[in-house]
Amino acid sequence: xxxxxxxxxxxxxHKPTGIKRWLFSTNHKDIGTMYLVFSLIMFFIGGSMAMVIxxxxxxxxxxxxxPQFYNSMVTVHALVMIFGAVMPAGVGLxxxxxxxxxxxxxxxxxxxxxxxFWIMPFAFALxxxxxxxxxxxxxxxxxxxxxLVLQTGKAFPYLIFAxxxxxxxxxxxxxxxxxxxxxxxxxxxxxxxLPLFVWTWVITAFLLIASMPVLAGAVTMLLTDKYxxxxxxxxxxxxxxxxFQHIFWFFGHPEVYILALPAFGIVSQIIPTFAxxxxxxxxxxxxxxxxxxxxxxxxxxxxxxxxxxxxxxxLFFMYATMLIAVPTGVKVFNWVATMWKGAMTFETPMLxxxxxxxxxxxxxxxxxxxxxxxxDFQYHDTYFVVAHFHYVLLTGAVFALMAxxxxxxxxxxxxxxxxxxxxxxxxLSTIFANVLFFPQHFLGLxxxxxxxxxxxxxxADFNMISSLGGFAYGISQLLLVxxxxxxxxxxxxxxxxxxxGARGLExxxxxxxxxxxxxxxxxxxxxxxxx
Amino acid sequence: MHLNxxxxxxxxxxxxxxxxxxxxxxxxxxxxxxxxMTQGATPISHDVYNMHMTSLYVVTVIGILVFxxxxxxxxxxxxxxxVKPAKFSHSTTVEVxxxxxxxxIIVALAIPATKLLARMDDTSKSEITIKATGYQWKxxxxxxxxxxxxxSNLASDSVDASQRNSGIDPKTADNxxxxxxxxxxxxxxxxxRIMTTANDVIHAWWVPDLGWKRDAIPGFINDNWTVINxxxxxxxxxxxxxxKGHGYMPIVVKAVPEKExxxxxxxxxxxxxxxxxxxxxxxxxxxxxxxxxGVYKANCLACHQANGQGIKGVFPAIDGSPLANLKENIPAHxxxxxxxxxxxxxxxxxxxxxxxxxxxxFVRNNWGNKTGHVxxxxxxxxxxKK
Numbered sequence: 027x028x029x030x031x032x033x034x035x036x037x038x039x040h041k042p043t044g045i046k047r048w049l050f051s052t053n054h055k056d057i058g059t060m061y062l063v064f065s066l067i068m069f070f071i072g073g074s075m076a077m078v079i080x081x082x083x084x085x086x087x088x089x090x091x092x093p094q095f096y097n098s099m100v101t102v103h104a105l106v107m108i109f110g111a112v113m114p115a116g117v118g119l120x121x122x123x124x125x126x127x128x129x130x131x132x133x134x135x136x137x138x139x140x141x142x143f144w145i146m147p148f149a150f151a152l153x154x155x156x157x158x159x160x161x162x163x164x165x166x167x168x169x170x171x172x173x174l175v176l177q178t179g180k181a182f183p184y185l186i187f188a189x190x191x192x193x194x195x196x197x198x199x200x201x202x203x204x205x206x207x208x209x210x211x212x213x214x215x216x217x218x219x220l221p222l223f224v225w226t227w228v229i230t231a232f233l234l235i236a237s238m239p240v241l242a243g244a245v246t247m248l249l250t251d252k253y254x255x256x257x258x259x260x261x262x263x264x265x266x267x268x269x270f271q272h273i274f275w276f277f278g279h280p281e282v283y284i285l286a287l288p289a290f291g292i293v294s295q296i297i298p299t300f301a302x303x304x305x306x307x308x309x310x311x312x313x314x315x316x317x318x319x320x321x322x323x324x325x326x327x328x329x330x331x332x333x334x335x336x337x338x339x340x341l342f343f344m345y346a347t348m349l350i351a352v353p354t355g356v357k358v359f360n361w362v363a364t365m366w367k368g369a370m371t372f373e374t375p376m377l378x379x380x381x382x383x384x385x386x387x388x389x390x391x392x393x394x395x396x397x398x399x400x401x402d403f404q405y406h407d408t409y410f411v412v413a414h415f416h417y418v419l420l421t422g423a424v425f426a427l428m429a430x431x432x433x434x435x436x437x438x439x440x441x442x443x444x445x446x447x448x449x450x451x452x453x454l455s456t457i458f459a460n461v462l463f464f465p466q467h468f469l470g471l472x473x474x475x476x477x478x479x480x481x482x483x484x485x486a487d488f489n490m491i492s493s494l495g496g497f498a499y500g501i502s503q504l505l506l507v508x509x510x511x512x513x514x515x516x517x518x519x520x521x522x523x524x525x526x527g528a529r530g531l532e533x534x535x536x537x538x539x540x541x542x543x544x545x546x547x548x549x550x551x552x553x554x555x556x557x
Numbered sequence: 558m559h560l561n562x563x564x565x566x567x568x569x570x571x572x573x574x575x576x577x578x579x580x581x582x583x584x585x586x587x588x589x590x591x592x593x594m595t596q597g598a599t600p601i602s603h604d605v606y607n608m609h610m611t612s613l614y615v616v617t618v619i620g621i622l623v624f625x626x627x628x629x630x631x632x633x634x635x636x637x638x639x640v641k642p643a644k645f646s647h648s649t650t651v652e653v654x655x656x657x658x659x660x661x662i663i664v665a666l667a668i669p670a671t672k673l674l675a676r677m678d679d680t681s682k683s684e685i686t687i688k689a690t691g692y693q694w695k696x697x698x699x700x701x702x703x704x705x706x707x708x709s710n711l712a713s714d715s716v717d718a719s720q721r722n723s724g725i726d727p728k729t730a731d732n733x734x735x736x737x738x739x740x741x742x743x744x745x746x747x748x749x750r751i752m753t754t755a756n757d758v759i760h761a762w763w764v765p766d767l768g769w770k771r772d773a774i775p776g777f778i779n780d781n782w783t784v785i786n787x788x789x790x791x792x793x794x795x796x797x798x799x800x801k802g803h804g805y806m807p808i809v810v811k812a813v814p815e816k817e818x819x820x821x822x823x824x825x826x827x828x829x830x831x832x833x834x835x836x837x838x839x840x841x842x843x844x845x846x847x848x849x850x851g852v853y854k855a856n857c858l859a860c861h862q863a864n865g866q867g868i869k870g871v872f873p874a875i876d877g878s879p880l881a882n883l884k885e886n887i888p889a890h891x892x893x894x895x896x897x898x899x900x901x902x903x904x905x906x907x908x909x910x911x912x913x914x915x916x917x918x919f920v921r922n923n924w925g926n927k928t929g930h931v932x933x934x935x936x937x938x939x940x941x942k943k
Contacts, residue, residue: 086727088719093801094868100798160870167798173775174758174800177900179871261776267759268774302636304646332761332796333772334779337678341671348663355659356652362627363651367643369636380631384624391616398666400673401609403769404594407761407796468592473765475796478804480719482735483728484591557644 041541049144052136053541054121057143059438061118062431064146066507068110069424071154073500075103080462080496083489088480096479097165102157104168108285109192110150112419115427116288117142117199120227123434124203126532127221129212129550131542134205142198149191156181167477169278170245172259172270176252186249193238200231200238212531214550218312221530221555222305225312226291229319233280233287236323241277244270268333275326283322285419287315289386289426290357293379295530296433297361300376301368302527304557307360314353314360321350331402340399347397351390358387373525374448378429381456382422389417392467407477410470416463421456428455428506435513436520440538443513451509454502461495529555595765598787598812602768604673612666619662677769680782683750687741691753691760691773691795693902694802694859698741703822705829708907710855711805712736719805720863734804735792738855740811744818745785753779757902758800764793764810772797785812802859835911835934842922842931849919852912856904857920865924876924887930890917891940905941910934 042050051057078099082090091099121139125132133139156163161179164170170185178185207220207228220228247258248270257263259270298305305311327335327343335343361383370376392414396405405411436442465488470476474485481489520537531548532539596606634640688699696709711719715734718725727733743749753762753773763770767783770793785791795806813821840848857875861867865876875881880890894913897903904913911934921928 086733087723087725088721092721092868093804094871097798097801097803162871165801171759171798174798177758177800261774267776301634302642303644306645307647307652309647310652332770333774334777337674340674344670344674345667348667351663352656352659356656358623359655362623362630365627365630365634367640367645368630368634369640369642370631370634371636380627383627387620387623391620394616394663394666395609395612398608398612398670400670400677400769401605401612403677403771404605404609404765406770407763471594472591473595473793475763475794475804477798478794480727480734480804483733488592557642 050140052132052140054125054133054136054139054543055438055539055541057133057139058118058120058122060143061114061121064143065111065115065118066510068106068114068150070503072103072106072111073503075099075106076496077500079103080493082479083481084493085490086481086483086486091479093479094162094165097167097477098157098163100477101164101166101168102153105153105164105188106150107419108168108281109189110146112285112423112427113196114146116227116230116285117196119223119288119292119427119430119434120199120203122438123532124206124224124227125210126535126539126543127224127530128207128210128215129531129544129548130206130210131544133202134209135202138198139202142195142202145191145195145198149188149195152184152191153188156184159184169271169274170248171274172248172251172267175248176259182252183249186245189245190242193242196234197238200234203227203231204235212544212547212550215531218309219550219552219555221291222294222308222311223288223291226287226294226315229315230284230287233284233319233322237277237280237284240273241281244273244277247273268330271330271333272326275329276323278329279326280319280322282415282418283319285423286386287319289382289423290315292426292430292433293361293382296375296379296429297364297383298529298557299433299525299527300373300379301365301370302557303364303368305360306363306366307356310356311360314356317353318350321346321353325350328397328399328402331399332406344397344399348394351394351397354390358383358390373432374443374445374452375429375433377449377452377456378425378432381452382425382429385417385421385425385456385459389414389422392417405470407475408470409466409474409476412476413463413466413470416466420463421459425455425459428452431506431510433525434532435510436524437532437535437537437539439514439517440520440536441513441517442520442524443509443517447505447509447512451502451505454505455499458495458499458502462492462499463495465489465492465495527557529557597766597768598785598789598791599767599783600786601673601677601783602766604676605768608670608673611669615662615666677781680750680780683748683782685744685747686750686752687743688752688754688778689741689762689773691755691757691762691799691806692907693757693800694795694806695855696737696741696762696806696808697756697907700822703826705822705826707739707741707825707829709737709739709741709809711807712738713851713854715807716805716854716858732792735794735807735809737807737809740790740809742811742813742818742821743785744815745788745812746815748782748784751781751783753781759797760795760799760806761797762793762808763796764791764808766791766793767810770796785810788812788814805859835909837935838911839933839935840911840914840931842918842929845915845918845931846922848911849915849917850923852908852916853919856908857916860901865920865926875920876926881920881926882928884928884930887917887932887936888940890921891932891937895937895940910937910941913937 082096159180164178164181164185166175207224250256251258251260257265259265259267261267294305294311325343325347328347331340396402396414432448469485469488474481522536523533594606594609596603686701688701690697699706714730715736718727718730753771755773755775760773761770762773771779771781789812791810793808795803860872861875867874880886894917895905914932914934914937917932921930
């Protein structure tokens with residue numbers, strides 16, 4: 027343990043107070059906090075939409091909402107959860123932790139940092155505002171396939187510009203992260219000493235910069251098709267509706283890894299801490315993450331096996347997709363090997379991380395099955411797919427985010443959270459997420475398509491179980507809010523080290539860390555990072 | 558800590574039982590609960606099922622091994638047992654091994670998958686060709702060799718039961734949301750080529766018992782084939798979101814012996830001819846209203862709603878609208894039904910003159926619309942000629 031930084035620098039600062047502290051903030055921790063709070067709010071907004079969906083699907087027949095509004099819920103739930111909850115949570119963590127983890131005083135581009143956050147509330151005001159418009163919110167699915175999306179009413183331009191703003195925000199965030207990591211590392215913090223969380227975020231940032239402009243192009247073409255008489259995607263005008271899907275998924279598949287890679291990083295921080303043992307295969311973890319990122323640009327058409335691609339195309343995308351199982355498998359094996367012969371304890375971050383390893387892997391298994399083209403002709407667009415991506419994104423990405431919140435909350439607030447309540451939150455989340463999503467595998471295999479407001483009576487039993495799990499999962503998340511607020515307000519004081527087995531620069535700072543994390547760069551030695 | 562252990566034990570038991578139920582006895586459970594993929598009615602659907610089960614078994618075994626090691630470690634390598642953590646952090650040998658083994662497994666899966674895909678792709682030597690066209694929200698089937706065209710809508714009892722708070726128990730509807738007014742009749746034992754396309758937005762044609770689904774895309778024609786071995790009725794539905802009626806466009810395939818199929822083709826041709834031949838007859842208001850109600854339910858209700866009010870901002874109301882009430886708007890009204898407007902599709906091709914006359918008369922004399930206007934098939938015919 028070194029004792030490097032102290033809060034003594036703080037009173038030299040003229041930091042703004044009150045609302046100005048947040049509006050004009052250029053401080054990585056304040057901006058990180060805003061990102062995380064924003065993400066939590068969006069998690070609940072998107073979650074309440076999921077509750078509407080599960081309520082309508084509780085039993086056959088149409089009870090609560092009209093099919094058009096149901097489709098809006100499906101569409102906006104996805105957009106809010108992806109762009110409003112998971113991505114900003116990842117950026118929030120990056121903001122908070124990357125400067126501290128690499129020994130920097132702040133992010134490299136603090137003003138841009140402010141802007142990239144403050145764009146988001148406006149983007150979501152545009153998107154969520156459509157819910158109150160005549161004609162309703164977008165209802166063609168978050169994938170925005172034409173020609174259906176072109177039937178959207180007044181909400182259409184709001185959808186397009188919301189996506190544009192979110193893209194700009196993400197790209198600025200990504201540039202900032204890359205600039206920070208490549209320019210502001212403390213002496214001795216070589217690339218191959220970077221904590222895995224930083225590595226996964228650097229790679230994610232490159233994915234963002236490469237894929238977001240593609241999405242922007244695609245939605246701009248939608249805009250001109252609708253209002254300016256172009257026919258990019260209109261077959262009657264010589265265009266091609268499938269072209270949109272190619273462009274969209276060229277963004278969409280890397281996007282999946284934009285959501286997942288930071289989660290891999292988080293879990294790679296947490297498991298060594300609570301196993302009290304170094305991460306197994308650090309170098310292979312870095313290479314596996316990079317391979318996954320590169321491969322993610324060559325698998326997009328596995329979302330489109332049923333559009334009628336030529337057989338050679340289908341074979342190429344099937345092989346490339348199955349290939350991703352190799353580096354992903356390496357990561358899972360490395361996590362298990364990290365646990366092996368460790369001295370594990372099971373505080374809440376570790377519990378969420380362990381659940382992540384198992385449940386994300388289950389999502390990976392169904393992903394491998396979905397990658398097998400001839401069988402995907404049956405799975406495609408059914409609840410099997412819904413189950414798959416919720417295992418990967420909810421019990422995967424979101425569980426990792428929960429793990430990270432419990433892991434770093436004492437560092438952020440200076441107080442320990444209520445471990446007993448947190449464990450209850452973990453068990454409720456884990457049990458009910460499975461009650462919610464496991465039966466959806468059965469529904470999909472039995473033939474229930476996704477995105478339908480009502481279903482044949484043969485699907486009734488599993489839908490009811492799934493809905494009950496959904497309501498219970500939703501209510502359990504209120505506990506998270508309570509635990510976080512309780513921890514912010516007080517609790518047992520946290521030490522700088524917080525966790526016995528934690529390694530890395532963030533644990534050398536006080537809890538909470540000083541306003542400008544490292545004003546003098548720390549010297550990073552091999553010993554500091556290892557066991 | 559004890560409580561914790563018990564919970565872990567309970568959960569792992571629960572998971573084991575659940576996966577045992579799912580993985581080890583799929584056939585028993587398939588019958589009782591409908592929780593696994595259907596084996597289907599065609600040679601291809603059987604192969605698809607087998608490929609599905611193979612991959613399921615493979616991932617299950619991998620899962621048991623990986624999670625087994627993990628749980629072993631969780632139970633034995635814990636601090637509370639007084640263990641000292643080991644120091645190792647890599648091993649090139651094991652890392653190479655666990656890169657190569659998964660690679661070998663996916664190669665082993667990819668070989669049969671490639672063969673199966675090649676067989677599914679081969680539409681040559683088909684004996685009958687059907688073109689399935691997706692509409693918002695119904696299917697049109699062209700029997701290319703017979704010059705026969707039929708439309709397939711959601712069955713009327715399902716339409717009634719599926720209205721919001723209809724008060725009708727879905728269980729009382731015949732195959733709720735999976736039944737049509739007209740089935741796609743196909744002969745058993747013949748290689749049938751099924752082309753898919755669409756008229757408005759993207760749909761997907763899916764009958765699980767045939768072993769595949771395929772998108773129906775405007776401007777594209779996709780090619781597929783099937784040989785149905787067993788007589789029977791096979792049900793499916795649209796599988797690509799296509800607007801508010803997406804959940805309400807079922808597919809029913811009725812597989813019958815060759816002879817019965819031929820008889821059905823002849824019968825249907827005659828029936829369609831007589832349906833189109835009432836174009837020069839005149840009907841009473843009551844006759845037109847009665848017929849028009851059925852046409853409305855199958856074609857108009859999804860957007861304009863049972864009460865004719867539509868959905869504000871999306872689908873205009875018919876009840877009280879000038880188009881459906883003012884006498885001078887009758888030609889415009891007929892024109893709009895035939896040729897469509899904006900998001901409203903053109904029904905001229907799908908509906909006969911008497912169908913259009915009936916539905917226009919129906920909406921002009923239903924709800925608050927009490928015009929007394931009677932539109933005859935010949936008026937529609939005249940509008941078509943213009």
